[in-house]
Amino acid sequence: MRAISGLWRWRHNPLRRPTDLVEAWLALAALLLILVVTPLVGSLTGGLAQDALQESVREQRASRHLVTATVVRKADGSPLDADPETSTGRDMRTRVVADWTAPDGTTHRAPVMTSIDTPHPGDRFTIWTDRQGRTVARPLDSATAATHAVLAGFGAAVIAAGLVEGSRRLIVWRMVLRRYARWDQAWDKAGPDWGRTGTGS
Template sequence: MRAISGLWRWRRNPLRRGTDLAEAWMALGALLLILVAGPVLGTLVGGVAQDALQRSVREQREARQPVTATVIRKLDSSPLDADPETSTGRSLRSRVFADWTAPDGTAHQGPVMANLRSPHRGDHFTIWTDLHGGLSARPLDSATATTHAVLAGFGAALLTTGLVEGGRRFAVWRMVRRRYARWDQAWDRAGPDWGRTGTGS
């Protein structure tokens, strides 16, 4: 971070300009914002994300239940898995036709993905369903939710740091542009007589 580089402008110097002091104050302000606002905002965002994600974990655990399914027959591979390179990650899963009993007691049958390498009729495996027996994804676990919340907080802190430093650099750029414009105006006023003999310079 280069915000600290502007702090030298506080030194007493007869050549120090007002803009130099303004740059120093901006550097100090940016440094304080990065050191204070970044972590505080990151903590707040992480806390809000943690609360929301943990609430989602609880809701999913209440709405989804693991049930035991029984293989009726093995089904052909899905057309989407025809490419052997795409199906390597699913080598431990097989597509089967199975039946299961929902948490509300109703019986269901249908094609599902079983975590069995070579399923046979009568094999048992676990699937996740909603309370009425419809297939659903495994609920989010608490550790994964916490990891996502930490990443969200860290991202918010980094974004704050980037915005503060970007704002400081933009403000300094505008000040430098104005300084150059004033120099050009002063040069234009002095330029026509500069270097001529008899001009009193």
């Protein structure tokens, strides 16, 4: 963004090339876009993500139910890591066969995961199910949804800023290539006469 200062410095400089002013104006435009447009993009993206995620939270809360299950026996197999969507990585879950009654009144028996370290028959614990009693992941909570929305907005703003700056750099790079090509052409024209007496002005 050093070229922005060039807008003032190059105003009356006899060595100023048209491309110098273009670069300076381009840098100013990119800065204004980054300062004004990218926060807007981030805010809009975050707002849309927040609306969609909070709607998902409401739907999951309406369709998922916490029910109490009773351990029948420990299932075959070793303890498994917890589902990363439903709990922290520190929690170890044990597979057990359990009975539970679904919100629609049907009874179920199936292998499920429990946080009980040493489960015994008759131990009770809670699981999340849908209306028909099928086990599901814990519903998304509002705080997590809001965090995801903020991250989505921030990510969109960073991507927008990167696109603006990347576009500016690409345009400047093309201008520099054109400038070098013009210099090469000028040197090719002057080259055969370079150093001869009486040539030039």
